[in-house]
Each structure stands twice: as structure tokens, then as C-alpha cells.
Amino acid sequence: MSTWKIKDENELKVVAExxxxxxxDQSVILLNGDxxxxxxxxxxxxxxLWGVEDIVSSPTFSIINEYLxxxxxxxxxxxxxxxxxxxxxxxxxxxxxxSGSICLIEWPDLALPMxxxxxxxxxxxxxxxxxxxxxxxx
Numbered sequence: 001m002s003t004w005k006i007k008d009e010n011e012l013k014v015v016a017e018x019x020x021x022x023x024x025d026q027s028v029i030l031l032n033g034d035x036x037x038x039x040x041x042x043x044x045x046x047x048x049l050w051g052v053e054d055i056v057s058s059p060t061f062s063i064i065n066e067y068l069x070x071x072x073x074x075x076x077x078x079x080x081x082x083x084x085x086x087x088x089x090x091x092x093x094x095x096x097x098x099s100g101s102i103c104l105i106e107w108p109d110l111a112l113p114m115x116x117x118x119x120x121x122x123x124x125x126x127x128x129x130x131x132x133x134x135x136x137x138x
Contacts, residue, residue, distance in 0.1 A: 012045050019046060047074065050071050063082065075099075076104045084110070088110065093114060097115070
């Protein structure tokens with residue numbers, strides 16, 4: 001387990017580099033944190049490291065965004081609006097998880113029973129003053 005206490009967004013680059021170093025080409029990375037904690041911003045930094053120059057946004061309404069990177073296809077998912085396991089089956093979550101591609105998943109709680117064993121968990125907590133973020137990776 002690794003932990004960072006960061007003060008500004010630019011420090012997320014170091015965290016993204018660390019996470020990138022943990023990734024194989026078929027990693028699943030779960031991103032937990034409250035609204036506005038920096039989950040999508042961290043995804044932007046990861047995708048930038050992997051050569052994506054497109055605008056990266058949260059797939060809150062589309063549920064899944066796909067990016068072609070130097071590491072192959074990467075799927076960025078936001079499960080915030082998903083209400084039950086049946087919906088996860090309908091969108092084909094298991095096919096994405098076992099596709100051999102990297103999956104970055106925001107709001108993953110509902111999908112936890114479906115995750116492979118080698119999943120990377122990133123937890124982002126914001127302090128009460130909104131001055132620091134505590135990021136834990138396991």
C-alpha cells in the first residue's frame with residue numbers, strides 16, 4: 001500500500017506515474033472518492049502519460065469512454081448512475097474486465113464482486129478544508 005498527501009492538482013502527475021508503473025496492459029484500476037475529489041483528473045493524467053491528446057471527460061452519462069493509447073485500448077467507466085448488477089451485465093462489464101485492456105472505473109462499489117484478483121484500488125479523500133487530498137493505493 002502506498003499513500004500520498006497532495007496539496008494541488010499538479011502533484012497528481014506523480015501519483016499517475018506511480019499507478020502507471022503498477023499497470024500491466026490488462027489492469028483494472030478502481031477509483032473511489034467523493035464528487036470533486038479528483039478521480040477524473042487522475043484519469044486525465046494517466047491517459048496523458050499513455051499518449052492520449054483527446055479531451056478526457058467523465059463518462060457519467062455514456063458510462064464508458066474508450067481511448068486508443070500507446071498501451072492499447074483503455075476503457076474509462078463511471079458507474080455512478082448504474083443502479084444494479086443487471087445493468088452491469090447489460091453494458092457488458094465482464095467483457096471489458098477480461099478484454100486484456102486497461103479499465104479505469106470510477107464509482108466501482110456495485111461492481112466489486114465482479115473484479116479480478118489483481119485489481120488496483122485508488123482511494124481519494126479530501127480533507128475538511130478542501131486543501132489536501134489523501135490518496136491511498138493498494
